[in-house]
Amino acid sequence: MIVTATAVVVVGAGFLITLVDEKEYSNLGVGLWWAVQTVTTVGYGDVAPSAVSGRIVAAVVMLYGIAFIAIVTALITSTFVARAAQEHEEAHARVDVSDRELMERRFDELERKLDAISAARGPEGA
Amino acid sequence: MIVTATAVVVVGAGFLITLVDEKEYSNLGVGLWWAVQTVTTVGYGDVAPSAVSGRIVAAVVMLYGIAFIAIVTALITSTFVARAAQEHEEAHARVDVSDRELMERRFDELERKLDAISAARGPEGA
Amino acid sequence: MIVTATAVVVVGAGFLITLVDEKEYSNLGVGLWWAVQTVTTVGYGDVAPSAVSGRIVAAVVMLYGIAFIAIVTALITSTFVARAAQEHEEAHARVDVSDRELMERRFDELERKLDAISAARGPEGA
Amino acid sequence: MIVTATAVVVVGAGFLITLVDEKEYSNLGVGLWWAVQTVTTVGYGDVAPSAVSGRIVAAVVMLYGIAFIAIVTALITSTFVARAAQEHEEAHARVDVSDRELMERRFDELERKLDAISAARGPEGA
Numbered sequence: 449m450i451v452t453a454t455a456v457v458v459v460g461a462g463f464l465i466t467l468v469d470e471k472e473y474s475n476l477g478v479g480l481w482w483a484v485q486t487v488t489t490v491g492y493g494d495v496a497p498s499a500v501s502g503r504i505v506a507a508v509v510m511l512y513g514i515a516f517i518a519i520v521t522a523l524i525t526s527t528f529v530a531r532a533a534q535e536h537e538e539a540h541a542r543v544d545v546s547d548r549e550l551m552e553r554r555f556d557e558l559e560r561k562l563d564a565i566s567a568a569r570g571p572e573g574a
Numbered sequence: 575m576i577v578t579a580t581a582v583v584v585v586g587a588g589f590l591i592t593l594v595d596e597k598e599y600s601n602l603g604v605g606l607w608w609a610v611q612t613v614t615t616v617g618y619g620d621v622a623p624s625a626v627s628g629r630i631v632a633a634v635v636m637l638y639g640i641a642f643i644a645i646v647t648a649l650i651t652s653t654f655v656a657r658a659a660q661e662h663e664e665a666h667a668r669v670d671v672s673d674r675e676l677m678e679r680r681f682d683e684l685e686r687k688l689d690a691i692s693a694a695r696g697p698e699g700a
Numbered sequence: 701m702i703v704t705a706t707a708v709v710v711v712g713a714g715f716l717i718t719l720v721d722e723k724e725y726s727n728l729g730v731g732l733w734w735a736v737q738t739v740t741t742v743g744y745g746d747v748a749p750s751a752v753s754g755r756i757v758a759a760v761v762m763l764y765g766i767a768f769i770a771i772v773t774a775l776i777t778s779t780f781v782a783r784a785a786q787e788h789e790e791a792h793a794r795v796d797v798s799d800r801e802l803m804e805r806r807f808d809e810l811e812r813k814l815d816a817i818s819a820a821r822g823p824e825g826a
Numbered sequence: 827m828i829v830t831a832t833a834v835v836v837v838g839a840g841f842l843i844t845l846v847d848e849k850e851y852s853n854l855g856v857g858l859w860w861a862v863q864t865v866t867t868v869g870y871g872d873v874a875p876s877a878v879s880g881r882i883v884a885a886v887v888m889l890y891g892i893a894f895i896a897i898v899t900a901l902i903t904s905t906f907v908a909r910a911a912q913e914h915e916e917a918h919a920r921v922d923v924s925d926r927e928l929m930e931r932r933f934d935e936l937e938r939k940l941d942a943i944s945a946a947r948g949p950e951g952a
Binding site: 729733736737740741742743744745746768769772773776777779780781783784785788799803806809810813814816817820821 | 884903937943
Binding site: 486489490491492493496498500503506507510511513514515517518519521522523525526529530533548551552555558559562563565566569 | 603607610611614615616617618619620642643646647650651653654655657658659662673677680683684687688690691694695
């Protein structure tokens, strides 16, 4: 989705800039070339808008570029964090299971003792 | 808040640079244009400070730009990480509930047995 | 691995650009210089592709650059997050142990009482 | 520490570049100006190394710049993630406490019943 949005922004801005600043951007190719180097914050400056309207378009693309980089980084980071948490948890799951098994054994022991008391009483209570 | 701070930095630096480096920056428009491409680290270089004072302003804006990008990325990343953790936890909550239900059943069983022993003893103890 | 991949991209793109845009890139040195400033998104613009094919190569390097920065950031971030989680968990482990010890003591107490009842009954049931 | 390391890299590279590429960098001021715009990946390109040795220094500063940005982002992100986890945990701590209280009540009830059985038996066993 971020890929699609970025493609739309690059193509949209590349086209729009040829409309508002045609002195600098003579064709769509130049517009796209400028848009991709702006959205990635590379910014060679071999083509840069000189008209105010072009600079406003550029500012929007730059800010979108920051959001784009931040979202791509966030997506990859959260995947890495989740994977690390998963591995950590699997290592801990063994501890939790042994905790639970211990509890189960304690309950089993209590029940066994209660059953023994009941059984011993049984004949007498009958 | 980061958006407001960045807007203040861009407008403030865009204005300040016109004061300290008026040879390069003839009006506020050029100052703002330069500030936005600096804070986003695009840096076309179509306008760049040549005076020492202007370069010091620029260095501050650049370093703020790094902080700006880092904070935006951190905000989005921590949201994504929290959401992934939430979903993971909800999946695990079912396991915890079944663990707890199992414990409850073991307690119920022990109580039932104790009550049976008490009841059997009752008449005898009376 | 990301270091190797980036080295391959820089050398590959630095070489490829000398083939497709030899007017701008007269030798491999210039190609490598351009590739490294593009993949890190610095983009001075002292050398920039003017041919369409060169610009397509550049766009790929720029997008790879975003992925490169995002992955490096994600790797470092997930290490920091895991370390913080580890420290937090170690602090909490003490609480968990004391919880478990409390449970163990409650079970011990129940068993002791059951044993006392059994022992008291013993002679009588014999 | 990352701030100190970055200051050292900027001053060191700003000085070194004046030694290896004195044609472009006539004084330390220009060197520092270039170093700060390179380490932040802004890269106006108003000053850029033309000698091979200068470009090698630049490549090192660029790669350090990526590490710098990644580490700053990682530090801020892990702080945000830890804070979100802390808040989440505090909300959950209440649930854990109520779980534990429930367990405690179940144990209390079992003990009370066992004591009742013991007491009822007491006179008889005496």
